[in-house]
Amino acid sequence: MLVLLMSSIYHPIAAQQNTNQKKTALLIIDIQEFYFPEGSVPLVNPLEAALNARKLLNEFRNRDFLIVHIRHNASSGGNIHPLVMPLENEEVISKNNANAFIGTNLLDYLHDNQITDLIICGMQTHMCVEAATRAASDYGFSCTVIEDACATRDLKYRDNTIKAIEVHYSTLSSLNRTYATIKTTQQFLDELK
Secondary structure (H helix, E strand, O other): OOHHHHHHHHHHHHHHHHHHHHHHHEEEEOOHHHHHHOOOOOOOHHHHHHHHHHHHHHHHOOOOOOEEEEEEEOOOOEOOHHHHHOOOOOEEEOOOOOOHHHHHHHHHHHHOOOEEEEEEEEEEEHHHHHHHHHHHHOOEEEEEEEEEEEEOOOOOOOOEEHHHHHHHOOHHHOOEEEEEEEHHHHHHHHHHH
């Protein structure tokens, strides 16, 4: 009797939590070969970011959550990096703009799958990750950017060089609270448990 009572109490709660989690998707943006040391636009610490992205990817696969790989069309070095290579059943969306929603079916795909929450990582923090995050927030998605699963590079403006770490943190700072929640890989994975 107690077992039946307990199951009637806990199963609806577990089902509700599972339903909410199923409304979350992982967006892996532009983790492509041209951003690595041998590529045409090498970033600072792309390997570390890709390894963290792989941790997220593995967790989403284990939980059977939706995963969307975004890749920027490029004639050279445009392959998705082997560390985060998509499986056959995972959606891959190719784009020509920084904003992954422009000229693609990304918005329709997320709506068709009843997604409300996006976990976002990728390259470059200050370009395609930022553009997708701002657009997703404007479309009404709740966004979380995983800071150590993103990477960028030094930028030049006039005679000034802005170091990658400053570009990275200033971008995350501008996204924080208004457009997204910022977390580390470990924070996110710990909270998921």
